[in-house]
Amino acid sequence: MDRRRALTTAVVIATAGAAVALTFPAFAGTGERERPSGDVTADRALAAPEVLAALSRDFGLTTEQATDRLAAEREAAEAVRTVKAAAGAAWAGAWLAENAETLTIAVTDQALADEVRAAGAEPKIVAHSSAVLDQVKSALDTNADEAAESIPGWYVDPSSNTVVVLARADVADAEATAKEFAEASGVDAAAVRVETSEEAPKPLFDVVGGDAYSVGNAGCSIGFSVVGGFVTAGHCGRAGADTRGVNGVAQGEITASSFPGDDFAVVRTNADWTPTASVNNYNGGVLPVAGSEVAPVGASICRSGATTGLHCGEVRALNATVNYAEGTVTGLTRTSVCAEPGDSGGAFIAGDQAQGVTSGGSGDCTRGGVTFFQPVNEILERNNLTLITTGDGGTPPATTPPATPPATTPPAEPSEPPADGGDCAAEGSVARDGTITRPGQRRDVVRFRAPAGTHAACLTAPEGADFDLYLQQQVNGGRWVTVARAATDAGSETLTFEGGAGNYRYRVASASGTGEFELRFAVN
Structure with missing residues (x-):
């Protein structure tokens, strides 16, 4: 984010406080970590096998040690969230020790430190909030x-x-x-x-063909899928530029881009591309994306990029400023992960939690280096986007069947369309750009079972809004695939599709604007 604002008052130094050291289960082979009954599956779901393999390679750990480290880091992230909320203005940051066994949370309120000490913490003095x-x-x-x-x-x-x-x-x-x-x-x-x-950071794009996606002659990497497209690095291209996929096929258009100051871009994909809750593991598979919980300083983190594949390291600092030749970028996260030209825009992920998109750095993946990323949560908030996730904490979308919804939402089992081929109606609302909201928080407006035939639908959006309509079909393994999309600049959208018998659903996303919508559809 661009925080170039003048200070109107002198900097005030906080009074001395205390730091609280929280110790987490060991992972380095000094003893077996105690797990509650049935907890093994939950631990394994923290990361795909490819992430564990990359962590083992880059940190010199066994698979079990890597798993235990991720479990400890997940506990640390939860502790950070809880204590930060309680500390308020007394919050002074948090960091994990190099071995990830000890999390230190700094505060400036001695009374708060006493409360944490009562929960098993050791206090320590700090000076600044x-x-x-x-x-x-x-x-x-x-x-x-x-x-x-x-x-x-x-x-x-x-x-x-x-x-x-x-x-x-x-x-x-x-x-x-x-x-x-x-x-x-x-x-x-x-x-x-x-x-x-020794650092001399630079943006990591390159003028080469065959990368994950391209803008003109510049090759970059996809970050994370959002409703309607994906996020990536801003230095990869300006708003209005067209993008092409790794296969050379037209992919979409950059609808928002910020660099320098920030380093993010948003690509709105066309109907040929379906955003998924996954990241390329460069080993023939994908890594699931289950959320975007921020990893603390000292936590392990991995990066996926088109040039160098999957590499891991540690979070070194949050809210870093980088002085690129093109201009200053603020609000980045500093890591010890390596990267090279063409990796820009690629995904940083901690376990199954999205962290950000690759910005730039120093060094390479032969000698090692320092790499920075733009936090994904800021990109989502700034652009009113919704991150696409697996929704169950660690199962890739290809093996995740739709969850059973509450009784207030459309039934989990698809319903039959009208026997006479007449139309059905569904209503809902979009609370902000890119977000679908209705009772039960389901992403799909309606799902149903249909015979072979012609699908026809009409979406009416509120005045001044631009809503897009997606028709998806359920395929093997429960995965939903977009088979038709209506995404014009008009307030209303119409869609037709010739399809076979099966389970279908409609989804609505906002390109701009909010409000109530009406969907009418039929199968003939």
């Missing part, structure tokens, strides 16, 4: 245009309770330049730490 460190970083962001090329970037580091400003080790007087930059930004020197670095 996250709000204060974010203020310091925002001041640096505001002055980003004055940052020299010898300053690769800066980020909030909760473990040192400072904002780290990087200085290139290969440039003379870079550390002094970094200190001068911080001083000129008007921040308290006690809240800033200058650190030398």
Whole structure:
């Protein structure tokens, strides 16, 4: 996100508080991790075998150790969410130790530390709240245009309770330049730490053919599927540009793009492409996407990209600023995962939780390096998008049958259309762009069993809104495949499709606007 706003007040340093160390089950072979009865399946569902294999390769772990690490990291993420909500303004960040066995949560309220200590935590003193460190970083962001090329970037580091400003080790007087930059930004020197670095980050696109998708001659990688398309990196292309898939077939259009400042883009795909809750594992299969729970600092994370495939590392910092030659990008996550040109836009995933899309970095997958990603949750929020997920925490869509809905929604078993071929009606509402809302929160407006014949449907959207209509058919294994789509710029959509007997459903998504809609359909 672009946080270049001037500070109207001086930076205020928070009073001393405490850090709480929470210990999680060991994974490194020092003893068997105790699991409740029946918990093995839940642990295994945290990641597909390909993720476990990549973690084992990149971290030097056995499959069991990798599984236990993911389980501990899931517990850590839940602890972070709970304590952060309770701490409020006293929150000062969180990080996992290198072995992922210990999570440290920093707060500035001693009373809160006592509460956590009562739950089995050990307190420790910190000086600055996250709000204060974010203020310091925002001041640096505001002055980003004055940052020299010898300053690769800066980020909030909760473990040192400072904002780290990087200085290139290969440039003379870079550390002094970094200190001068911080001083000129008007921040308290006690809240800033200058650190030398070998990094020289750059966006990771390349002018090559045969990548996962292309914009003109530039090849990039798909990030995550959303209703109506997918998200990727903004430096891959500007709004209005057409995209083509890895097979060279017309794929869609970039409808939103932001770079620098941010680094995200949204591609609206055409009827030939069906978004799925999956990520390429580059081993002949896919990884499931079950949600977008943010992984804490120190957690393991993997990246999928068209050039180098699947690689893993650790989260190093949240809310990092990168000083690319093209301009400054803020709000990125810093990782130890490698990447190379053509990997840009690709998916960062922790277990089965979507994290973000690849932005840029330093190094390569031979020597290693540092890579940054744009958090996916910000992309979703900024563009009113809905992430497509498996919905059950870890089963790929190809093997996931539709869940049984509440009684207030259409029946789980498809109903028969009118015997005389007449039309049916269904109503619902879209609460925000890209989101379908109705009783029970089902994504499909209606599902039904139909004989072979011609499907016809008409969708009426509210005035000023642009809604799209999808007809999907259930195939082997319970997977739903889009067989027809009506996606014009008109307020109403009509659709026809010749299909065989089977189970079908209609889905509605918003390209823009919100409100009530009516769907009428028939099979003749």
